[in-house]
Amino acid sequence: MPNPKRPSLYTTPEDAEAAFYEALQKGDADALIAVWSEDEEVVCVHPTGTQLVGLELIRESWRSIFSTTRLRLSSALVTRWQDMLLAIHHLVETVFIGDSQTPHGPLFVTHVYSRGAHGWRLVSRHASAASENHESEPKSDGASRILH
Amino acid sequence: MPNPKRPSLYTTPEDAEAAFYEALQKGDADALIAVWSEDEEVVCVHPTGTQLVGLELIRESWRSIFSTTRLRLSSALVTRWQDMLLAIHHLVETVFIGDSQTPHGPLFVTHVYSRGAHGWRLVSRHASAASENHESEPKSDGASRILH
Numbered sequence: 001m002p003n004p005k006r007p008s009l010y011t012t013p014e015d016a017e018a019a020f021y022e023a024l025q026k027g028d029a030d031a032l033i034a035v036w037s038e039d040e041e042v043v044c045v046h047p048t049g050t051q052l053v054g055l056e057l058i059r060e061s062w063r064s065i066f067s068t069t070r071l072r073l074s075s076a077l078v079t080r081w082q083d084m085l086l087a088i089h090h091l092v093e094t095v096f097i098g099d100s101q102t103p104h105g106p107l108f109v110t111h112v113y114s115r116g117a118h119g120w121r122l123v124s125r126h127a128s129a130a131s132e133n134h135e136s137e138p139k140s141d142g143a144s145r146i147l148h
Numbered sequence: 149m150p151n152p153k154r155p156s157l158y159t160t161p162e163d164a165e166a167a168f169y170e171a172l173q174k175g176d177a178d179a180l181i182a183v184w185s186e187d188e189e190v191v192c193v194h195p196t197g198t199q200l201v202g203l204e205l206i207r208e209s210w211r212s213i214f215s216t217t218r219l220r221l222s223s224a225l226v227t228r229w230q231d232m233l234l235a236i237h238h239l240v241e242t243v244f245i246g247d248s249q250t251p252h253g254p255l256f257v258t259h260v261y262s263r264g265a266h267g268w269r270l271v272s273r274h275a276s277a278a279s280e281n282h283e284s285e286p287k288s289d290g291a292s293r294i295l296h
Contacts, residue, residue, distance in 0.1 A: 041227045043238050045256045049279030051240075053226060078201060079189040081262060081271060083233040088260050090191050090272065092199075108193045110258050110274045112236050114229060123229060124238065126258045128276030131197030 008034070010120045013080075013087035013113040020111075020122060021075065027066040033059045037114055037121035045126040047107050072096040075109070087113040087120065093127070106130045156182070158268045161235035161261040168259075168270060169223065175214040181207045185262055185269035193274040195255050220244040223257070235261040235268065241275070254278045 010016035016035050023031035036042050036055055044058045045051045052058045065071075078090040093107040112124035158164035164183050171179035184190050184203060192206045193199045200206045213219075226238040241255040260272035 040229070043227055045258075045276060047276075049256075049277055051226075051256050051278065078199075079191055079272075081188070081234055081260065083231060085231040086229055086234040086236065088234065088236065088272065090274075108197075108199050108274065110193075110260075110272065112229065112258075112260075124227075124236065124258065126238075126256065126274050126276070128193060128195075128274070129197055130199065 009118055010035070013082065013089065013111075013120045016113055016120045016122055017089065017111060021073070025072055027070055029059055029063040029066050032062055035122050037116060037123045038118075039116055040114060040121075040123050042122070043124045043126070045128070047105075047127045047129045070098050085115045087115075089113075092130075157266055158183070161230065161237065161259075161268045164261055164268045164270055165237065165259060169221070173220055175218055177207055177211040177214050180210055183270050185264060185271045186266075187264055188262060188269075188271050190270070191272045191274070193276070195253075195275045195277045218246050233263045235263075237261075240278075 020035045042055055043053050052061050073093050073095045075091045075093045078092055080089045089111045091109040093105055093109050095104040097104055107127045107129055110126040113120045114123045168183045190203055191201050200209050221241050221243045223239045223241045226240055228237045237259045239257040241253055241257050243252040245252055255275045258274040261268045262271045
């Protein structure tokens with residue numbers, strides 16, 4: 001019988017990323033934290049200029065965000081690197097707050113994933129706001145590179 | 149006879165990072181660009197909220213910065229991940245502009261290094277400004293994790 005408290009095993013960084021965005025859009029802090037590694041020092045830099053180190057601080061922070069704010073967002077991959085145990089995704093996120101049709105951001109985002117005994121997990125999210133004169137269209141031909 | 153145009157071969161990500169900071173403090177855009185990979189899509193996100201993709205745009209940007217601004221800075225490692233081919237360093241940078249004794253920042257920085265035929269090279273720098281109420285002292289016991 002599956003244990004509902006047992007986090008999913010993500011077989012690719014893309015699976016982990018999809019789960020992260022799903023939890024973010026649901027406003028579910030526990031589901032969002034379940035995507036992060038429990039075995040490593042984890043880091044989250046918010047676009048507000050706050051850096052959080054450690055799972056508990058990151059969990060508290062997202063709980064606080066979700067308690068007041070409903071987020072919808074779309075993300076586009078800019079580039080990525082991956083080898084056996086680490087993966088890095090650069091993304092551009094467009095964020096909508098509540099029912100607003102006016103996008104916030106875009107945000108520039110670097111996600112780092114690490115592969116361990118429990119599959120691929122997020123170990124770092126670094127998000128920062130684009131300047132106001134940033135072109136709103138991200139590069140559509142997202143490059144990628146898998147290292148062997 | 150060594151070819152002065154031939155970039156150095158960095159045997160560790162730390163060597164590449166030291167060369168990056170040395171070039172940055174000298175205001176030498178060519179030396180700074182020599183630390184980046186020529187073989188991969190490279191990304192630089194400035195704390196001003198500009199994202200540059202590709203070596204030439206990154207070179208132009210640093211040339212422009214160095215043409216008007218002399219930078220001094222100190223950096224402290226927050227955490228890092230490394231395996232065979234990729235390394236990620238999270239740092240906090242304190243920046244001094246010109247002769248000012250008043251620090252700007254701190255900046256939160258994610259550096260990504262890739263190991264290729266020419267040793268370890270920078271493939272991504274993501275820097276963003278800390279909020280004003282961020283504690284100025286970075287964590288001194290920089291954690292690190294080498295994956296095997």
